[in-house]
Amino acid sequence: MMSREWLLLTEMEKNTIASFHNDFPVKVGALAKAFGIVVKSSTLAAGISGEIKKDERSGYVIRVNRHDVKARQRFTLAHEIAHFLLHKDSIGDGIVDDILYRSSLSDTMEAQANRLAADILMPMPYVNKKMAELSQYREEERIEKVASLLEVSITALKYRLGK
Numbered sequence: 063m064m065s066r067e068w069l070l071l072t073e074m075e076k077n078t079i080a081s082f083h084n085d086f087p088v089k090v091g092a093l094a095k096a097f098g099i100v101v102k103s104s105t106l107a108a109g110i111s112g113e114i115k116k117d118e119r120s121g122y123v124i125r126v127n128r129h130d131v132k133a134r135q136r137f138t139l140a141h142e143i144a145h146f147l148l149h150k151d152s153i154g155d156g157i158v159d160d161i162l163y164r165s166s167l168s169d170t171m172e173a174q175a176n177r178l179a180a181d182i183l184m185p186m187p188y189v190n191k192k193m194a195e196l197s198q199y200r201e202e203e204r205i206e207k208v209a210s211l212l213e214v215s216i217t218a219l220k221y222r223l224g225k
């Protein structure tokens with residue numbers, strides 16, 4: 063079950079993302095590269111998780127705050143890739159996302175980027191398969207284990223599961 067944002071992508075974009083869904087955790091840095099995006103691990107201002115800008119020399123550049131925990135950096139990168147795919151025309155001088163993924167874009171656009179980021183990092187067929195395989199564990203533990211396999215936060219996975 064993919065988001066409605068997924069349906070807005072071109073076949074090529076969908077195929078590119080799907081080609082990264084054979085191996086987990088999703089190699090989100092390599093995915094950005096596959097879209098021609100340069101990714102930099104940077105020291106960003108406190109309270110800023112990431113940004114995407116168009117650079118005259120390098121094309122699109124995503125910077126992820128290297129001081130955030132790894133799972134968060136991965137979500138930020140997927141979120142910025144989602145802006146690239148969905149909101150290219152609105153990037154302008156750049157989109158800067160704070161820790162709550164708020165930027166100069168509308169809340170609707172931010173929610174779209176979050177949903178597509180979830181599709182990128184936590185494809186439901188994999189989540190459902192792993193949750194089923196771990197059925198001997200209590201739900202809390204299952205969620206912890208699957209979040210760890212996907213290198214996402216427990217909060218992100220719970221949200222994905224509608225909890």
Ligand SMILES: [Zn+2]
Pocket residue numbers: 141145157159163164165172175
């Ligand atoms: Zn954003």
